Amino acid sequence: MDTELPVEPQSLKKLSFKSMKRALDLFSPVHGQFPPPDPESKKIRVSHKLKLEYGGVIGTGKEPSTYVASAANQASQASAPSGALALPGPERSGNTEKGSSQKDLVIFSSGQAAAGTDAGVHGADKALVSTNVLSERNLSTSAIMERIPSRWPRPIWRPPWKNYRVISGHLGWVRSVAVDPSNTWFCTGSADRTIKIWDLASGQLKLTLTGHIDQIRGLAVSSKHTYLFSAGDDKLVKCWDLEQNKVIRSYHGHLSGVYCLALHPTIDILLTGGRDSVCRVWDIRSKMQIHALSGHENTVCSVFTRPTDPQVITGSHDNTIKLWDLRQGKTISTLTHHKKSVRAMAPHPTEECFVSASADNIKKFKLPRGEFMHNMLSQQKTIINSAAVNEDGVLATAGDNGSLWFWDWKSGHNFQQAQTIVQPGSLDSEAGIYSITYDITGSRLITCEADKTIKMWKEDDTATPETHPLHFKPPRDIRRF
Numbered sequence: 001m002d003t004e005l006p007v008e009p010q011s012l013k014k015l016s017f018k019s020m021k022r023a024l025d026l027f028s029p030v031h032g033q034f035p036p037p038d039p040e041s042k043k044i045r046v047s048h049k050l051k052l053e054y055g056g057v058i059g060t061g062k063e064p065s066t067y068v069a070s071a072a073n074q075a076s077q078a079s080a081p082s083g084a085l086a087l088p089g090p091e092r093s094g095n096t097e098k099g100s101s102q103k104d105l106v107i108f109s110s111g112q113a114a115a116g117t118d119a120g121v122h123g124a125d126k127a128l129v130s131t132n133v134l135s136e137r138n139l140s141t142s143a144i145m146e147r148i149p150s151r152w153p154r155p156i157w158r159p160p161w162k163n164y165r166v167i168s169g170h171l172g173w174v175r176s177v178a179v180d181p182s183n184t185w186f187c188t189g190s191a192d193r194t195i196k197i198w199d200l201a202s203g204q205l206k207l208t209l210t211g212h213i214d215q216i217r218g219l220a221v222s223s224k225h226t227y228l229f230s231a232g233d234d235k236l237v238k239c240w241d242l243e244q245n246k247v248i249r250s251y252h253g254h255l256s257g258v259y260c261l262a263l264h265p266t267i268d269i270l271l272t273g274g275r276d277s278v279c280r281v282w283d284i285r286s287k288m289q290i291h292a293l294s295g296h297e298n299t300v301c302s303v304f305t306r307p308t309d310p311q312v313i314t315g316s317h318d319n320t321i322k323l324w325d326l327r328q329g330k331t332i333s334t335l336t337h338h339k340k341s342v343r344a345m346a347p348h349p350t351e352e353c354f355v356s357a358s359a360d361n362i363k364k365f366k367l368p369r370g371e372f373m374h375n376m377l378s379q380q381k382t383i384i385n386s387a388a389v390n391e392d393g394v395l396a397t398a399g400d401n402g403s404l405w406f407w408d409w410k411s412g413h414n415f416q417q418a419q420t421i422v423q424p425g426s427l428d429s430e431a432g433i434y435s436i437t438y439d440i441t442g443s444r445l446i447t448c449e450a451d452k453t454i455k456m457w458k459e460d461d462t463a464t465p466e467t468h469p470l471h472f473k474p475p476r477d478i479r480r481f
C-alpha cells in the first residue's frame with residue numbers, strides 16, 4: 001500500500017498568488033508583462049468617478065463654453081494666467097430669498113499659488129465649484145455627523161432648599177416622624193422612648209407621650225380617627241387616642257423589633273413590618289391579625305399602602321421589593337433589581353409610580369405591575385434611610401452620613417446636595433438622618449437626625465436660575481438597570 005505524502009500547509013496569500021499565476025499563464029499571451037488596459041473599462045471607471053465628484057454641477061442646463069471663454073478673457077487680462085476652469089452654478093436650487101445672483105467660488109489645486117503664477121499646471125486640475133454644491137456636500141456630511149438629540153426629559157429649574165429651623169428636645173436619636181392630616185402639628189418618635197408632638201408653624205413642644213420601653217421606629221396619624229399609631233424595637237405596636245392622650249389598643253404578634261408602620265388610606269387596617277421578616281396586617285378596631293405576609297428572607301424595613309391593587313408594597317434587607325395581594329395575603333410579584341437592602345420607599349402622591357432607595361442606587365418603578373422605569377442619574381453612595389416625594393415632583397433622600405439630596409422626579413436629575421450640620425457638642429459621626437417627611441402642602445420638609453434634633457427645610461425664595469444654574473447632562477443610555 002502506497003504511503004501518502006504529507007501535504008505542505010500553505011497560506012491563503014500563497015494560494016491566491018498561485019491562482020493568479022495560473023490564470024495569467026492561461027489567458028495572457030505575453031509573460032512577465034501586465035495586460036494592456038481595456039479602454040471600455042477605463043471609460044466606465046472615469047465616468048463613474050466624474051459622476052461621483054461633479055454630479056452636483058453636471059446637467060445644469062447652461063453651456064460651459066461661455067464660462068470657459070469668460071475665464072479665458074479674464075486670464076488674458078490678468079498679469080499672470082490663472083488657469084481656472086469655470087463651471088456653472090446650479091439654477092435649480094431656487095434660493096431667491098438671498099436676493100442676489102449665485103456667486104461662484106474658485107478652488108485652485110494644491111500646487112497653485114494664490115496669485116495664479118503657476119501657469120504650467122494642467123487645466124484639468126483646476127475647478128470652479130459653486131458654493132451651493134459645497135453647501136450641499138457640507139450639509140450631507142453634517143447630517144451624518146450630527147449628534148442625535150437625547151430623548152431623556154430635561155428637568156425644570158427648581159430653587160434649592162435651606163434649613164430654617166432646628167428643634168431640640170429629645171434625649172436620644174430621633175427615629176421617626178409623621179404629620180397630622182390637618183397640617184397643624186407633627187409628631188416624632190425617639191430612642192429616648194418618648195413620642196413628642198410639635199406645633200408645625202412655630203416648632204413649639206405641645207405634648208410628650210410615654211409608654212414604649214425601647215426606641216420608636218414607626219409613626220402614623222389616622223386621617224379618619226383621632227388615633228396615633230406607634231411601633232418600636234420593643235415588639236409593641238400601640239394605638240394612642242389623642243383625645244385622652246393614652247394608649248387604648250396594643251397589637252401583639254411580632255416576634256422581634258418593629259421597624260416600619262403604615263396605615264391603609266381607605267380601610268381601617270394597619271400594616272407593620274419588622275425583624276421577624278413578616279409584614280403583619282392588623283384590624284384596627286378588633287386588634288386581630290388579618291394576614292401575616294411572609295415571604296421575605298430578612299428584615300422588612302419599609303412599607304407603604306395604596307387604595308388600589310397592589311395595596312401593599314414592602315422593601316426588605318434581602319434586597320427585594322414585594323407587591324402583595326391584600327385579599328389573598330400572597331405575593332403578586334417580587335422585584336429583584338436592587339443589590340443592597342431596600343431601606344426606604346416613597347410613592348408619588350399623584351402618579352402611579354414609586355421610588356425605592358438602597359445603598360447601590362435609587363430606582364423608579366411603575367405601578368401596578370412594578371415595571372422598572374429608570375435609575376436616578378447620580379449615586380448618593382451611602383445608606384439611604386428615608387425618602388419622600390411631594391406633589392411638585394421634588395424627591396428628597398436622606399443618608400446615614402448626613403447627606404440630604406434633592407432630585408427632579410421626572411428626569412432623575414440631582415439638583416441639590418445638602419449636608420446637615422450637627423448640633424454643637426455632637427460628634428461628626430452623629431450627622432445621620434433617620435427619617436424625613438413633607439408636610440401636607442409639600443412646602444416644608446422635616447428631618448429627624450442622630451444629633452437628637454429635628455430640622456425643618458424650605459425652598460430658598462432668594463434663589464434664581466442665574467444664582468443657581470441648572471447643570472444637567474442627559475445619560476447616554478436611556479434604559480439602565
